[in-house]
Each structure stands twice: as structure tokens, then as C-alpha cells.
Amino acid sequence: MEVRFRTRRLEQCYLEFRLANREFGAEVARRYIQRIQIVKNIRSVDELRRLPGLRFHALAGSREGQFAINLNGFYRLIVTLEGAELQIVRVEEVSKHYGD
Numbered sequence: 001m002e003v004r005f006r007t008r009r010l011e012q013c014y015l016e017f018r019l020a021n022r023e024f025g026a027e028v029a030r031r032y033i034q035r036i037q038i039v040k041n042i043r044s045v046d047e048l049r050r051l052p053g054l055r056f057h058a059l060a061g062s063r064e065g066q067f068a069i070n071l072n073g074f075y076r077l078i079v080t081l082e083g084a085e086l087q088i089v090r091v092e093e094v095s096k097h098y099g100d
Contacts, residue, residue: 004091
């Protein structure tokens with residue numbers, strides 16, 4: 001699948017572990033980069049759903065139309081799907097799921 005980023009900062013965090021580490025902390029930074037690599041190497045949304053560790057799921061309420069991918073117990077990667085065949089994953093943000 002193709003991956004796009006909502007902001008240049010999110011893309012730079014993917015490309016540079018040091019920046020991601022500063023932004024999110026070491027554990028979340030590693031998983032952020034790893035999860036994006038996984039998304040780049042799959043062929044369809046169905047494959048994402050079949051990978052149990054990702055916990056890929058649709059969001060509801062004010063986040064309807066967005067999906068979450070688990071990074072760790074508290075953080076998740078928020079994405080949207082684009083394209084006629086939903087072959088483009090757009091990284092929207094890294095979100096702390098349960099607040100502070």
C-alpha cells in the first residue's frame with residue numbers, strides 16, 4: 001500500500017528515528033516506524049485486519065472515517081484510507097488513547 005503523511009513532521013519522524021524518539025519516546029517511535037513499514041508492505045486493508053497485533057479498527061463518533069492501529073497500551077496511530085480501492089493510507093496523527 002502507499003503511505004502518505006498529513007504533515008511533514010510525521011513523515012520526518014518516520015524517516016529519522018532520533019526525531020521520532022524525541023517526539024514520542026523510544027518505544028512508541030520504534031513501533032511507529034515498524035507499523036508504517038508493515039502498512040507499506042501489505043496489499044489490502046483486509047491484510048491489516050488479519051494482523052492481530054495491530055488491532056486495526058474503525059473509529060466512531062467525531063473520528064468516524066478514521067482508523068486506529070495500536071502502537072502500545074496507550075498510543076495509537078490514526079490513519080485514513082484514500083483512493084478508489086482504498087490503497088492509500090494517510091497517517092493523520094499519533095494519539096494518546098486514554099488522555100493524560
